[in-house]
Amino acid sequence: MRQAGKNKLPCLPVALGELDIFLFGQGKHWDLYRVLGAHPHDGPEGSGYRFAVWAPNARSVSVVTDQNDWTPGRQSLHPVAASGIWAGFIPGFEKGWLYKFAVEQKHGGIVEKADPFALCTEMRPGIAARAWDLDSYAWNDAAWMAERREKGLPLNEAVSFYEVHPGSWRWKSAEYGSFYSYRDLAETLVPYVRDLGFTHIEFMPLAEHPLDESWGYQTGHYFAPTSRFGTPEELRYLIDVCHQNGIGVILDWVPAHFPKDTWGLGRFDGTGLFEHEDPRQGEHPDWGTYVFNYDRHEVKNFLLANALYWFKEFHIDGLRIDAVASMIYLDYSREEGQWIPNQYGGKENIAAIELMRELNTVVHDHFPGACMIAEESTSWAGVSRPVYTGGLGFTFKWNMGWMNDTLDYFSKDPIYRGFHQNQLTFSMLYAFHENFILPLSHDEVTHGKGALISKMPGDQWQQMANLRLFLAYMWAHPGKKLLFMGCEFGQWKEWNSREPLDWVLMDFPSHRGVSELVRALNRVHKDHPSMHAKDNDWTGFEWVDLSDYAASVITFLRKSPTGAPVLWAFNFTPIVRESYAVGCRIPGYWREIVNTDSALFGGTNAGNGGGVMAQSAAYGNWPHYLSLTLPPLAAVAFTPE
The missing domain is CATH 2.60.40.1180 (Golgi alpha-mannosidase II)
Incomplete structure (x- = not known):
């Protein structure tokens, strides 16, 4: 590898296909991540990397890297006519080298920006991309992928999800940051989940994010798997091992908002490019983040291509879309005067709704059998109904009403439960309005809510009995199941992303008993068609x-x-x-x-x-x-x- 500062070759012009530019402008380039970003390229001057970035209002864009002393202007990209794209080819650029884009913004000033299409990044707190490639892994899950295509959507199958935050499932030592790698998880998490009988692992966001405490929900690099746990190829290996063991993989995905970090997507070329300029449309008041501009074709294409990227390049089996309600309502968490009605005077975000419908249509068309899951917390009708019937087109919707009512019921002393039995029975009035997943997720065991077992009343024996009763009620109730890690053995303390689970509890018979029950419930759920075949009917x-x-x-x-x-x-x-x-x-x-x-x-x-x-x-x-x-x-x- 060359020494830093030695790569002085100019950035040469490079042609982009007219069809690529046309499809991008239409918002329908499903492989956009193979056009924009950094990719290996062979030119007359030899091999190197081709760079391309969308920044239509920038005055100039250059590649700054550990090989040119991070100096703007030394390797300038060239504008591609009528596209808003800047592109160029740097001979001699090698895989693994770090780079950013130095963007001279519309109103002056140069800002170093991370590549929106980065495929790999350096370890946090650094935010530079690593030049990488897409085709360095040989898959061994052909049988799984073929069976998924043949079976189609698992609406009538026994489905149970084990939700995992990989940074706190287990650690190698007591020192913070001694995370299990993707390969470690393949060796430990996969057999654990298989033994318990779960059909899927749902990972909290694995796209790169700078702050551990965000759990991935403030995404920094949408196309780069987090480097905390290894390389993109090692994540592919983990998913491959899951498939070879009969376990599907769901990823949490965050198209609702993105952070305001100066190096990120926000004000990328000095203007509201990925986000609306008007804060009433472009900023989320609760989370202090930007909201994507779903009206813009290029932004819509960024999100659609990103979703398809995880399916195509990582063989995932589904996406769980975070905070759908915040996308489809213009007045979400806003007071009067803080939001702009749509063209019909309503509060529905028509562009976001159309994005969801197109996303689900394209995913289901390209990847038969793949699941699209909505975390949608309102009474919006038809979330999991087909687009052609007026629905949003998701495969499943989280049943937040069931979760809230059931947890509230179980928190009551049994002497009072007879007065609140309607909290259990009410769910059956709407249980078949959607294709529901019953979620007991990370959100219910953090931020002061306490562990699942701590919500149960009574002495320790009664708490354990209540936990077992709750889990059985969840598995018996119509709907697919989702359980957050640690709940399967009755962890006492609230989940903390900076601590591993309390695995020592498995030395105690009562906690092993809860784990045995989860295994038994999954087995009954799978072995008896009556427990799953008519979940939605x-x-x-x-x-x-x-x-x-x-x-x-x-x-x-x-x-x-x-x-x-x-x-x-x-x-x-x-x-x-x-x-x-x-x-x-x-x-x-x-x-x-x-x-x-x-x-x-x-x-x-x-x-x-x-x-x-x-x-x-x-x-x-x-x-x-x-x-x-x-x-x-x-x-x-x-x-x-």
């Missing part, structure tokens, strides 16, 4: 009894056309209820397939001895009934044999 659910407020007991059936029904009974009090009658249609023996009070899970082993015979007498509108023992603060599930 009323025909997959039937109340048996939702009216026993006095006992704080509810019972329901999960059903499917291809499997035996599963009867669930939940006792939300610490009182053992013996000879509790539950109506059923099918005579004969009903086998107990789940009992959260089992000693295996840390319970008292109260229950039904493995199953019960249906009584032939009618019970209410049911031709038969089961006489059950309902353990304290526990769920039991049965299926007929």
